[in-house]
Amino acid sequence: MTSAAYENNAAPESDLRRRGMRLGDLVFKGVAIAAALASTVLLIWIAWKIFDLAWPAIQDFGLSFVWTEAWDPVTNTYGALIFIYGTVVTSLIALVLATPLSIAIALFLTEIAPKRLAAPIATMVELLAAIPSVVLGLWGILVFGPWVRDHLEPWIQDTPLGWLPVFSGEPSASGIFTAALVLTIMIIPITSAICRELFIRVPRDLTDGALALGSTRWEAIRGVMFAYAAPGIVAAVLLGLGRAFGEAIAVNQTIGNHNAIPSSWFDPGDSLGSKIASEYVGATSLEQASSILYLAAILMVISLATNVVAQFIVVRFERARRAV
Amino acid sequence: MSELTADPYDITVKSNGLRRRKIVEKAFGVLAIGSAVLACTILVLVLGTLVYKGFSQLNVDFFTKARPLFGEKGGIADALVGSALIVGMAAVFAIPVAVLVAIYMSEYARPRVSRALKIVLDVLNGVPAIVVGIFVFGILVVGHGQSAVYGAFALAILMLPMVARATQEILEVVPRSLRDASFALGVTKWRTTWNIVLPAAIGGILTGVVIAVARVAGETAPLLFTTSIAASQISTDVSHALPTLPVTIFIFSESPDPGEQAAAWAAALVLIAFVLVMNVLAKLFAGRKRRQLEGS
Numbered sequence: 089m090t091s092a093a094y095e096n097n098a099a100p101e102s103d104l105r106r107r108g109m110r111l112g113d114l115v116f117k118g119v120a121i122a123a124a125l126a127s128t129v130l131l132i133w134i135a136w137k138i139f140d141l142a143w144p145a146i147q148d149f150g151l152s153f154v155w156t157e158a159w160d161p162v163t164n165t166y167g168a169l170i171f172i173y174g175t176v177v178t179s180l181i182a183l184v185l186a187t188p189l190s191i192a193i194a195l196f197l198t199e200i201a202p203k204r205l206a207a208p209i210a211t212m213v214e215l216l217a218a219i220p221s222v223v224l225g226l227w228g229i230l231v232f233g234p235w236v237r238d239h240l241e242p243w244i245q246d247t248p249l250g251w252l253p254v255f256s257g258e259p260s261a262s263g264i265f266t267a268a269l270v271l272t273i274m275i276i277p278i279t280s281a282i283c284r285e286l287f288i289r290v291p292r293d294l295t296d297g298a299l300a301l302g303s304t305r306w307e308a309i310r311g312v313m314f315a316y317a318a319p320g321i322v323a324a325v326l327l328g329l330g331r332a333f334g335e336a337i338a339v340n341q342t343i344g345n346h347n348a349i350p351s352s353w354f355d356p357g358d359s360l361g362s363k364i365a366s367e368y369v370g371a372t373s374l375e376q377a378s379s380i381l382y383l384a385a386i387l388m389v390i391s392l393a394t395n396v397v398a399q400f401i402v403v404r405f406e407r408a409r410r411a412v
Numbered sequence: 413m414s415e416l417t418a419d420p421y422d423i424t425v426k427s428n429g430l431r432r433r434k435i436v437e438k439a440f441g442v443l444a445i446g447s448a449v450l451a452c453t454i455l456v457l458v459l460g461t462l463v464y465k466g467f468s469q470l471n472v473d474f475f476t477k478a479r480p481l482f483g484e485k486g487g488i489a490d491a492l493v494g495s496a497l498i499v500g501m502a503a504v505f506a507i508p509v510a511v512l513v514a515i516y517m518s519e520y521a522r523p524r525v526s527r528a529l530k531i532v533l534d535v536l537n538g539v540p541a542i543v544v545g546i547f548v549f550g551i552l553v554v555g556h557g558q559s560a561v562y563g564a565f566a567l568a569i570l571m572l573p574m575v576a577r578a579t580q581e582i583l584e585v586v587p588r589s590l591r592d593a594s595f596a597l598g599v600t601k602w603r604t605t606w607n608i609v610l611p612a613a614i615g616g617i618l619t620g621v622v623i624a625v626a627r628v629a630g631e632t633a634p635l636l637f638t639t640s641i642a643a644s645q646i647s648t649d650v651s652h653a654l655p656t657l658p659v660t661i662f663i664f665s666e667s668p669d670p671g672e673q674a675a676a677w678a679a680a681l682v683l684i685a686f687v688l689v690m691n692v693l694a695k696l697f698a699g700r701k702r703r704q705l706e707g708s
Contacts, residue, residue, distance in 0.1 A: 116602035123512035141550040192447035220630020223680045226665040306440040334540025368636035384546040395538035
């Protein structure tokens, strides 16, 4: 942009040399543009290819696949409802549990903790996000799951919540509920990190004003910070939700892999990502994998939609903030 | 009891109900501290379990021998070699492209184009890892069979947006004055970018790279469909499927055999140790970068 203006003042050089330098500029810019184009094309290619792969199955099973509650290789009836249910219910439970916890952690780090304490705790929450999902799943199925079965689930059944049908039945180590709790652990660091960024950026004088008017710290947070950061919080929650929708491995290890919609959340079920992950051994040809590819297409649509909505909110939020 | 009901954003002070407001304030403080303690407790519990269950399994054989056949004693050397090769290849594939994308965004593109690319990268980052695995399965594995290179390609797709966004963010805080000084000396744009801007940002770029490497080293989902069905022997032939650390942990974790579960714990301990070391490295790089850029 500005380099052309400067070049006129540069030391005199031979035309050839200067053209060589221009060529370097052109090539470098060309390569950079190519890389940027490639990543855009890659995203479109992934979306298109997944549909292309799923297309034979979509034609075979039709749209009713989406709401068919069956997965039976013997009678050759396949449907995605069992897995859509597992994905949506585990992710929503995780969302409901993780959102208040994440916001509370972010508020603790920005509003309550002294700086010396906030930094190491923020690091620890970050490290929670760094635990690979397969490791968290391993812990989830061998340590956390049995604890949930022996202590947490019986305790819930003793509270008034136990009367709800979703909390009925035998407690079990692997099931919808255990998977949802593991997902909660996975999305807390994501959501809380974004919320922390948001809360740091809330102008101090706004909250100071509320405090000066005599509100308590919580009232200032609720009235000023939440109002200011609300769209950002929604986007943070949606990004966490997108992550929960897409998680395959930790859910596969903890959800119990059962091809049915369980009446109780304590019972085993399955999710889209988890079902796809289960089938990797048999997936050697497209024909054998066709119903799995249909599941992949559904999963991609759900998580892309969640992500795009989140990005849209972020963009609008930032534009509004720039205008201020 | 009505002072909190009418308008959710009404913060005007009412003199009555002070006791109640103080209780709410206390409850908020306790809940916030409790949430932070809970998150830290979970981290400590997971790490503690890994050390407790995995550490006793670690010995020289574990790092030098291949996966045991049923009932035999052995190690995970095959998976360590496979993971190192695959993650290394993924980094080689992803980093140059990612840095170039970031350079285009911060040095060449108009703000509008740059913002659009940001969204593309963030959406790409949000594509589920298992879907990326299916994508690579569909374009490469079908017809050719599994191979470590395809696994690396899948991991590279995950790394690309992470490294590109981290690099772009750090390039944007490299001071304008550095570029202007270089231009004033008659240096061309691409040489300025290569010799001035990139070196100034190298700490931040390394931070992004190291975090991305740590993240994909633990990814299982993209490898399941690309490089999971492998012989359990130490091999460096990347044209075939190689065993990897995460896939090994995944398979062992669902095994009923206590011996394999024990091996899963030890392998998980090795993996998490690597991830933690990488994260500490990233923190060190990040600290250096900040000091340098603040100094200039």
